[in-house]
Amino acid sequence: MNDLAVDGYHSWSTLYDTVVGKIGIEVEQDGKKEVLSVGQAENRMTSPDREERESVFAKYTEAWDEQADFCAEALNHIAGFRNSVYKHRKWDNVLKEPLDINRMSDDTLQAMWQAIEENKELFVTYLNRKASLLGVEKLSWADVDAPLSNVDTKMSYDEGASFIVEQFQSFSPKMAEFSKHAFEKQWIEAEDRAGKRPGGFCTGFRVKNETRIFMTYSGTPSNVSTLAHELGHAFHSYVMDDMPFLATDYAMNVAETASTFAEMVVSDAAVRNAKSKEEKIALLEDKAQRSVAFFMNIHARFLFETRFYEERKQGLVPVERLKEIMVEAQKEAFCDSLGSYHPYFWASKLHFYITDVPFYNFPYTFGYLFSASIYAIAKQEGTRFEEKYIALLRDTASMTVEELAMKHLNEDVTKPEFWKKGIDVAMEDVKEFLELTHD
Ligand SMILES: [Zn+2]
Known part of the structure; x- marks a missing residue:
């Protein structure tokens, strides 16, 4: 076949x-x-x-x-x-x-x-x-x-980098520390130049336990989110560094968990820090x-x-x-x-x-909602959540998603009530948007 x-x-x-x-x-x-x-x-x-x-x-x-x-x-x-x-x-x-x-x-x-x-x-x-x-x-x-x-809401690369590290700090000092290291070691190819393939991705080198990120950074809010997203992927690999290869091969639905989580932390902070109503x-x-x-x-x-x-x-x-x-x-x-x-x-x-x-x-929708639920829990628990979060990431390639959510979040993903929690997170933004654009 x-x-x-x-x-x-x-x-x-x-x-x-x-x-x-x-x-x-x-x-x-x-x-x-x-x-x-x-x-x-x-x-x-x-x-x-x-x-x-x-x-x-x-x-x-x-x-x-x-x-x-x-x-x-x-x-x-x-x-x-x-x-x-x-x-x-x-x-x-x-x-x-x-x-x-x-x-x-x-x-x-x-x-x-x-x-x-x-x-x-x-x-x-x-x-x-x-x-x-x-x-x-x-x-x-x-x-x-x-x-x-x-609206022009651009951030230089260095500003974007320190903004990301600062926001990660309040959820996971380890994720902040790791990202700082990635910036210092120049693991990110972000130059904005012609003839470059669009999109972003993160790739890993198993033997050296290092990762590299590719993207085009021109300073838009969506570039800042992409950078945070790819750093989330890199952090996911980083916390699995010491594990056997076959226990690190996670599927697409949970692959987007760490990345979307990182993105949410940063894009939420960007909304809070907005300089004008329009922005x-x-x-x-x-x-x-x-x-x-x-x-x-x-x-x-x-x-x-x-x-x-x-x-x-x-x-x-x-x-x-x-x-x-x-x-x-x-x-x-x-x-x-x-x-x-x-x-x-x-x-x-x-x-x-x-x-x-x-x-x-x-799997895209799964990853988005799964990480939104994790984000809702993390917001309540602050940095106390870090250890739990890392333990969850380390199990992503050796458990079913049902076992994963039950063990680390004490949640039943076979019930719509679990998914509703993630949808609620997304609804908050829409509600705020509707209020601000009400005439
Ligand atoms: Zn991704």
Whole structure:
């Protein structure tokens, strides 16, 4: 099976990358024509200028429409391969493999989505408020991630570094000490220069027990959060330094725990330290956007993927039907609150084509809410929480998530009540945003 997968299963994924790499999106600005890559077009879609967002999104949709049959072919065969493997293994649930990889039960996953579904109202209110602030009746798909204003809240790299260390100090002196060390030893490649791959990541060197971080730091609040996020990953590796290799191989859902925790500590402090009301609104809006991504956008991906895999069992699913399933999933996940949706999202989102890990979606939401709950506990306990937190991180690769939460937090993750605690943390930001933007 693995031999066949090399030139079957995995090759559909590389074929997809080849197709996407060749896409050129032609846009016109001030009479000048330009051809953008997919990534460049996506950056333009978060422009503060609504006209630009909408026109780039229209061109972007056209480009995906042209490639849709290639993408559908690849997606259908990736899913078909998986479904066949599962059939031969006598697995009837398409979620069995991703749940096993993430060491979690179906009950836990269902409890998480149930808690989210029951608590979407406030996030819908936020989306409606954002629509009225942008002067539109309902947000379009491209408006969801758009900025509300152009406030300048930049921090130099050194300022960002000391801000992070200072904020970590109040939760975990060890995390602060470790981060200081990483800055002093220059473990972070953060230079803002042309020709650099976007995004950030953290990688480890097992023999030397050291980590390195890659990112592009231009001083925005989101750069400061990314830096804190990657330092969280590095700290997770650091606290496992002395453990045997196989006991350090944690899955994606808990991999994002330390990183998101670190990010929350820093972004919360940034809101508290905001110098103006406008700056505070911008920072809170950024946090609310993230919650919408985890509770609505990723929920849509999950709904789409489970439904598509079911239909695929009956045969090939054509482009038109893929678009329908996607829009239905988006409408459901966003509670019908948007004015337009993204029918080609199944084509444009690379995560659906990753063959190393199936269902590259719900572990993100898991990590976000799991660390939000930990953050809520840490806020109550202060630095007393540090030892407990480190002990939890050290167990992330040797326990199921149910055991992990029970042992270290005395919490039952198979119950929606646990997940509600994390959602409450996210709701605080939205409530504050709604108060500050009330006219
Ligand atoms: Zn991460």
